[in-house]
Amino acid sequence: MKVFLIGFMGCGKSTKAKQLAARLECPVIDLDAVIVAQEEKTIAEYFEAYGEASFRELESRTLKTYPYPDICVVATGGGLPCFFDNMEWMNENGKTVYLHMEPSMLVSRLHNRQKRPLIKDFDDEQLLAFIEKKLAERDPFYTKAQLIINAFDLDAETLEERLE
Numbered sequence: 001m002k003v004f005l006i007g008f009m010g011c012g013k014s015t016k017a018k019q020l021a022a023r024l025e026c027p028v029i030d031l032d033a034v035i036v037a038q039e040e041k042t043i044a045e046y047f048e049a050y051g052e053a054s055f056r057e058l059e060s061r062t063l064k065t066y067p068y069p070d071i072c073v074v075a076t077g078g079g080l081p082c083f084f085d086n087m088e089w090m091n092e093n094g095k096t097v098y099l100h101m102e103p104s105m106l107v108s109r110l111h112n113r114q115k116r117p118l119i120k121d122f123d124d125e126q127l128l129a130f131i132e133k134k135l136a137e138r139d140p141f142y143t144k145a146q147l148i149i150n151a152f153d154l155d156a157e158t159l160e161e162r163l164e
């Protein structure tokens with residue numbers, strides 16, 4: 001089983017992916033980290049050098065060509081499910097879990113904005129407006145996930161139980 005964790009920036013995908021992988025005793029794959037290692041650039045540097053459209057193609061290609069082990073937990077970038085047929089591809093190739101979180105909670109968790117090119121210049125008020133708008137656009141994609149979980153206060157044990 002491959003588990004794809006999806007959701008907005010700051011909802012805790014990377015942390016939850018690590019915790020779940022530890023419980024399942026399987027590898028964890030963070031697709032943003034795969035791109036950073038492969039390109040030898042941070043995501044911010046990649047956006048700066050080649051722009052968002054190029055990043056979307058690269059993350060989609062990475063999603064579909066990564067040599068996944070049979071059992072693994074995959075943390076995806078926040079925008080990945082909303083481009084090309086990535087959401088359908090994940091639904092066909094694994095179990096998809098949407099970690100849902102309210103915009104105000106996301107704002108309070110997104111401290112390190114510099115490393116996220118889409119939000120790097122925003123103060124809290126601007127960020128809240130941005131998240132509300134983006135979530136409205138992205139929710140139709142995110143909610144195609146097979147499992148939708150309220151990410152607030154979610155522990156890895158509960159996540160594992162819900163996957164069964």
Ligand code: S3P
Pocket residue numbers: 007008009010013032043076077078079080115116117118
């Ligand atoms: C993005 C989310 C980021 C990263 C890039 C774009 C997005 O990943 O892929 O900055 O469009 O929401 P995280 O969700 O891991 O921060």
